[in-house]
Amino acid sequence: MALPLYKSVRRLLSEYVARLLDQQAYQAEAKNLIDSSKGSSSIGYEDTSSSLWDDDIGAMLSSMLRMAGYTPHMNTRHRELFASYIAPSLGTHPKLLGSSEGWRxxxxxxxxxxxxxxxxxPSSELPSVRYSIEPIGLCAGSIRDPLNTEASIDLIAKLEKCSANLSLDWHRHFSKTLLVSGQESKPWEIGTSKVPHSHLSQIFLAFDLDESSQLKTYYLPMWRAASLQKSTLMVVGESIKSLAISSPNLGIAFDLIAQYIDSCxxxxxxxxxxxxxxxTNSSDPSIKIYLRSHExxxxxxxxxxxxGERLVNLEPSFLSxxxxxxxxxLGISPSDVSSPLPERTHETSGILYYFEIKSSSPFPTPKVYIPAKHYGKSDHEVAKGLSTFLERRGKRLTNGSYFDGVASLW
Known part of the structure; x- marks a missing residue:
C-alpha cells in the first residue's frame, strides 16, 4: 500500500494573501460593486482581481511545475488554464478589499x-503537481448566493465546454444529494447551531496536472444534512446507496465505513x-469518503x-x-508514538483520512494525512523531516531536495 506524500504550500501563500476578516463588510462591498457596475466597469474590476490572483498564485504554480520536471510546453498549458479559467473564479483579491472581508x-x-x-x-522520482480551489462569486455570502454555489456551477460549465474528457454524471448526483442551493435554504434558516462547523463552504474543485488537467469535485455535506435534520453519515449513506443500485460494491464498501463509525x-x-x-471518463471511477477523528x-x-480490523491487515512495510x-x-520520538498528540481545539485539528471506494471492489482503500499544520514543531522542522523521508526513497525535485524546493518559494 502506497503512503500518500502530500505537502501543501498553504503557509507560503500567506506571503501573498492577507488574512480575511470582516464577512459582512465583504458582502456589502460585493453588493455595491454589482449594483454600481455599468458596462465594462464590473468586467474591469473582475479582470483586476483575476490578474492579481494569477500574479500571486499562478507564478508559484509555474515554479512548482518547473521544479517537478514539467516541460515548458506543459507548464505553459497548465498556466494558461489557471489564468483563463481558475484565477477569474477566485473572487475578489484581498488587495482590493482593503480592511473588509472576503469569503472565509x-x-x-x-x-x-x-x-x-x-x-x-512510488514509481516516480519526480512529483506531479496538483491544486485545489474554492470558486468564489462576487455575491458569495449574500442573500443572492448565501452558500457560494454560483461560482462553482459557472466554472464547471465553462470547463465542460472546453474539455472532451469530462464525465459529470456523479458530480450532478452528488450536487443534488449533498449540497444546498441558494434557492433551497439559507444558513440562517437552517440555524448554525445544527452545523458543527464555523464555515459556509460546500464545494471544492481540484486539478491533477498530467498531460491534461484532471478534474475532481469535493462536497462538504454538513449543510445539506442540517437542512434535512439528518446526520451527515445518514445523508452520505443515502447518496452512496442510490448509486449502489447499479454498483453494489459501493454500498458494501460504504457499509464497512459506517459500521466502524457506529462502533466508536x-x-x-x-x-x-x-x-x-x-x-474524468473512467471504466472504474472512484469516490472518496473523508473522515476527521480527534483520536x-x-x-x-x-x-x-x-x-477496526474490518479490512485486511496493513502491510508491515507500510506500518514501518x-x-x-x-x-x-511531527518531531516525535519512536518511543512516544503510542501517546496522543497535544490537544488542539481548531476546527481542522485531529487526523484526516479518506477511504476510496470503487465499483470494482467491496473494500475501501485507506489513506491518512499527516497533521503537520497543528502538530509539527515549525514549518522548517516539518519541511526538513518530510525532505529526509523523501530523500531516503530517492524522491527529489529538479533543483534539489524537497526542502530546497520549498526554500526557493519563500
Whole structure:
C-alpha cells in the first residue's frame, strides 16, 4: 500500500494573501460593486482581481511545475488554464478589499481559496503537481448566493465546454444529494447551531496536472444534512446507496465505513467531512469518503485505517513507513508514538483520512494525512523531516531536495 506524500504550500501563500476578516463588510462591498457596475466597469474590476490572483498564485504554480520536471510546453498549458479559467473564479483579491472581508474559504486555515501541492508516487522520482480551489462569486455570502454555489456551477460549465474528457454524471448526483442551493435554504434558516462547523463552504474543485488537467469535485455535506435534520453519515449513506443500485460494491464498501463509525464510543466517533469524486471518463471511477477523528495516537491511526480490523491487515512495510514519517514530520520520538498528540481545539485539528471506494471492489482503500499544520514543531522542522523521508526513497525535485524546493518559494 502506497503512503500518500502530500505537502501543501498553504503557509507560503500567506506571503501573498492577507488574512480575511470582516464577512459582512465583504458582502456589502460585493453588493455595491454589482449594483454600481455599468458596462465594462464590473468586467474591469473582475479582470483586476483575476490578474492579481494569477500574479500571486499562478507564478508559484509555474515554479512548482518547473521544479517537478514539467516541460515548458506543459507548464505553459497548465498556466494558461489557471489564468483563463481558475484565477477569474477566485473572487475578489484581498488587495482590493482593503480592511473588509472576503469569503472565509474552508480550503485553508487562513481562508485562501487555493492550495497547491506536490505528490510523489512510488514509481516516480519526480512529483506531479496538483491544486485545489474554492470558486468564489462576487455575491458569495449574500442573500443572492448565501452558500457560494454560483461560482462553482459557472466554472464547471465553462470547463465542460472546453474539455472532451469530462464525465459529470456523479458530480450532478452528488450536487443534488449533498449540497444546498441558494434557492433551497439559507444558513440562517437552517440555524448554525445544527452545523458543527464555523464555515459556509460546500464545494471544492481540484486539478491533477498530467498531460491534461484532471478534474475532481469535493462536497462538504454538513449543510445539506442540517437542512434535512439528518446526520451527515445518514445523508452520505443515502447518496452512496442510490448509486449502489447499479454498483453494489459501493454500498458494501460504504457499509464497512459506517459500521466502524457506529462502533466508536460516543464523543470519539470520526465524522464525515467531505465526499469527492473524479470527473474524468473512467471504466472504474472512484469516490472518496473523508473522515476527521480527534483520536491522535499512532495506534488510533492504524486502527482507523484498518476500520477496526474490518479490512485486511496493513502491510508491515507500510506500518514501518507510517511510523517513520510520523516521527520525522511531527518531531516525535519512536518511543512516544503510542501517546496522543497535544490537544488542539481548531476546527481542522485531529487526523484526516479518506477511504476510496470503487465499483470494482467491496473494500475501501485507506489513506491518512499527516497533521503537520497543528502538530509539527515549525514549518522548517516539518519541511526538513518530510525532505529526509523523501530523500531516503530517492524522491527529489529538479533543483534539489524537497526542502530546497520549498526554500526557493519563500
Amino acid at each position: 474559504s474552508f480550503m485553508t486555515d487562513d481562508f485562501t481559496p487555493v492550495e497547491l501541492s506536490w505528490r510523489w508516487s 464510543a460516543v464523543g470519539k466517533k470520526p465524522r464525515i467531512e467531505i465526499v469527492s469524486t473524479n470527473c 491522535t495516537s499512532l495506534n488510533s491511526v492504524i486502527d482507523t485505517m484498518n476500520l 513507513s507510517l511510523q517513520e514519517i510520523w516521527c520525522l514530520v
